Amino acid sequence: MRTDSYKTVAKISNEILFKDRKSKFYGYVFPITSEEEVKPIIEGLKKKHHTANHVCYAWQLGTDTISYRTNDDGEPNNSAGMPIYGQIKAFDLTNVLVAVVRIFGGTKLGVGGLIQAYKTSAQLAIEATAVIEKLIEVHFKVIFDYPEMDKVMRIIKQLNIAIVSQKLETNCQLHISIRRSESEMVQKRIEEIHKVSIAKLD
Structure with missing residues (x-):
């Protein structure tokens, strides 16, 4: 991290949709300032997509002391939350929550397919939002x-x-x-x- 500034997102991203073998992946990015904000956002997404099988996410907070968490929400271990978190790191963001909602399309993607799908959904969601630099x-x-x-x-x-x-x-x-x-x-x-x-x- 730079000593003087950090990158985050200005506002909630538009919903993006990524499809892979009939499974639908909806990606979202949210600016956050505390861990307490995460649960209500995820619950809101579960209500919005009540037929969703999984709502997976990762968040990162802080500039000097970094805290982060990933959640696979029932997907195979590290096949969803970590690929999402990888994109937060790739874009060098903090004070951000990235969530991907999956609606199963009937065909299993395998762990490799899941990692790729969650990674791509997170990347597209971040690219669809305004990244800003804050002092x-x-x-x-x-x-x-x-x-x-x-x-x-x-x-x-x-x-x-x-x-x-x-x-x-x-x-x-x-x-x-x-x-x-x-x-x-x-x-x-x-x-x-x-x-x-x-x-x-x-």
């Missing part, structure tokens, strides 16, 4: 008294820093967001201003 940002709280406002704002303007929220009274507070690769430099610059404190937010 990894670090958030800080800047605290200063009103007379220091000009100096602080000058640096924020110079370095093109994003202000998430601000409270400008006698005692001022800014919540700022900085791309990770520039965060140390910005923190040092702000710390150099007399009577200004800056602290990293979790």
Whole structure:
């Protein structure tokens, strides 16, 4: 993974359909930010395709610490979830869930055929959605008294820093967001201003 940015999907993909020997494979991609989102999405797909034999999926979350899971949903071991996960890795994505719904067409595909079908369905679904790059940002709280406002704002303007929220009274507070690769430099610059404190937010 890059240190400063990551790739994910902008929105839920359009449904794609891949057919192999009368079996139908419907592929979907969903942006997610937590594991808790997975179960309701999969349950929704099972309701939508109530005649489906299998709803197989893989997800990956995180940028520095990666967590992932694969699920074969009754298909032979590693014949569905892992090929789907392989495509998440091939496209270098994270914070994403890829699901493939299979409706059996009467002809067995064999493990090799299944691996190929799930891999292809996942690939087509990812290709059908908008992959975006997001910056990894670090958030800080800047605290200063009103007379220091000009100096602080000058640096924020110079370095093109994003202000998430601000409270400008006698005692001022800014919540700022900085791309990770520039965060140390910005923190040092702000710390150099007399009577200004800056602290990293979790």
